[in-house]
Amino acid sequence: xxxxxxxxxGQYLENELSAEEKTNFEKQLSEDQEFxxxxxxxxxxxxxxxxxxxxxxxLNAFKKNLKSISKEHFKSKKPKVVALKPWQYAIAAxxxxxxxxxxxxxxNPSFEDYDNPEIATFTERGNVKENLKLAQDxxxxxxxxxxxxxxxxxxxxxxxxxxxxxxxxxLLEENQFQKAEANLLELKSGTxxxxxxxxxxxxxxxxxxxxxxxxxxxxxxxxxxxxxxDQVQELLNELD
Amino acid sequence: xxxxxxxxxxxxxxxxANNDSAIIQxxxxxxxxxxxxxxxxxxxxxxxxxxxxxxxxxxxxNQAKAKKLQLTCPFDAYFFLLCKRKWLNEIKKSSNKxxxxxxxxxxxxxxxxxxxxxxxxxxxxxKLFDLMFLKLGDKCQELLKLSFxxxxxxxxxxxxxxxxxxxxKKKSLCVGQLTQWIQETNRFKSLKIT
Numbered sequence: 001x002x003x004x005x006x007x008x009x010g011q012y013l014e015n016e017l018s019a020e021e022k023t024n025f026e027k028q029l030s031e032d033q034e035f036x037x038x039x040x041x042x043x044x045x046x047x048x049x050x051x052x053x054x055x056x057x058x059l060n061a062f063k064k065n066l067k068s069i070s071k072e073h074f075k076s077k078k079p080k081v082v083a084l085k086p087w088q089y090a091i092a093a094x095x096x097x098x099x100x101x102x103x104x105x106x107x108n109p110s111f112e113d114y115d116n117p118e119i120a121t122f123t124e125r126g127n128v129k130e131n132l133k134l135a136q137d138x139x140x141x142x143x144x145x146x147x148x149x150x151x152x153x154x155x156x157x158x159x160x161x162x163x164x165x166x167x168x169x170x171l172l173e174e175n176q177f178q179k180a181e182a183n184l185l186e187l188k189s190g191t192x193x194x195x196x197x198x199x200x201x202x203x204x205x206x207x208x209x210x211x212x213x214x215x216x217x218x219x220x221x222x223x224x225x226x227x228x229x230d231q232v233q234e235l236l237n238e239l240d
Numbered sequence: 241x242x243x244x245x246x247x248x249x250x251x252x253x254x255x256x257a258n259n260d261s262a263i264i265q266x267x268x269x270x271x272x273x274x275x276x277x278x279x280x281x282x283x284x285x286x287x288x289x290x291x292x293x294x295x296x297x298x299x300x301x302n303q304a305k306a307k308k309l310q311l312t313c314p315f316d317a318y319f320f321l322l323c324k325r326k327w328l329n330e331i332k333k334s335s336n337k338x339x340x341x342x343x344x345x346x347x348x349x350x351x352x353x354x355x356x357x358x359x360x361x362x363x364x365x366x367k368l369f370d371l372m373f374l375k376l377g378d379k380c381q382e383l384l385k386l387s388f389x390x391x392x393x394x395x396x397x398x399x400x401x402x403x404x405x406x407x408x409k410k411k412s413l414c415v416g417q418l419t420q421w422i423q424e425t426n427r428f429k430s431l432k433i434t
Contacts (some may be wrong), residue, residue: 001413001417002416003413003416006413006415006416006419007412007413007416009415009416010409010411038419038423041419041422041423042415045415045419048369049369049384049388049415051306052370053388053389054389055305058259059298059305062298062301065261067294069268070268070293073265073269073272074286191378191382193378193381
């Protein structure tokens with residue numbers, strides 16, 4: 001990697017160059033197309049990261065608001081199909097209450113409602129290892145049973161939070177709770193970017209075992225800047 | 241592009257960027273029913289439509305926040321076409337199911353197509369950047385996350401227990417690593433960013 005070049009890019013953006021260095025830099029930008037295109041990308045990335053992390057709180061607030069407006073919109077639209085006569089209202093209302101009671105008493109949230117494994121994309125990395133590719137394909141095809149031994153082979157050689165996370169999800173899908181939770185707990189106590197995701201799946205593991213109390217306790221430990229926090233909230237609401 | 245006139249419907253874009261509930265509600269009222277109707281008639285249902293609409297709204301929010309969204313065509317056509325194309329892509333992805341697509345839509349005029357393409361390129365680019373970010377080592381990820389969340393580099397240095405100079409240099413190098421990967425990616429070339 002051309003380290004000096006990137007350090008120079010950073011200095012230029014932060015306005016840390018002397019007048020002369022600046023002139024030279026701009027001259028190179030106008031003459032060297034490859035240099036200019038790298039700088040464009042560098043600048044673009046800075047903007048992207050600024051937007052991504054700088055606006056994370058606002059984005060979350062927007063998502064929450066959007067979700068509730070959307071819910072409201074789609075709910076209020078449905079019932080206006082037929083105009084009922086007054087006596088029909090009475091019947092409809094009592095049926096609705098009965099159905100409501102039935103639904104709310106008997107249905108607990110289920111693992112399947114919340115289980116949305118993301119697509120694994122390890123092999124966009126340069127060094128495609130065979131096991132990694134096999135694990136990825138099996139995982140994305142939801143063939144978790146087949147993915148597990150491949151993940152184990154990869155982890156033996158090169159343990160990374162990413163692989164460990166996908167491995168744990170596969171174990172959970174196959175109801176190997178103990179092993180899955182051991183891996184998720186390890187990720188939860190680490191500092192990788194899979195920390196929150198692992199905590200979320202740990203809660204889902206409890207949910208799958210119908211241990212609602214532990215599920216809730218774990219959910220409450222997830223910070224609200226977690227990318228799928230709306231799911232966390234939804235599940236918390238359902239558990240209440 | 242900056243020369244083209246900004247359409248008065250830009251208020252919807254600004255409203256999204258400001259998380260303005262009244263504007264969001266009016267988008268739902270005025271423009272969403274058409275999308276729902278289309279998706280329902282093309283192998284989807286109301287739930288699917290709800291998801292597509294939300295995803296497009298989030299995309300517009302992000303693009304507006306990045307100050308890269310200046311509407312030069314009516315919001316109605318732009319929004320509808322974005323949702324429609326997103327939905328068609330989704331069906332394509334799972335197209336082993338029998339799918340009926342009603343393609344009798346009136347053809348859309350050029351400025352709208354252009355705007356839609358711009359937004360789709362923005363979307364692709366964001367996804368690529370995010371994907372590459374996840375390839376970085378934990379140290380780089382943490383440092384970038386902190387330095388773009390906390391604006392003061394001194395504070396970042398203190399938090400990470402390193403020197404100010406190190407943070408400055410490392411930040412450039414981490415973004416440099418991303419730059420390099422992105423330039424190497426063929427996908428990026430096909431996007432014609434510059």
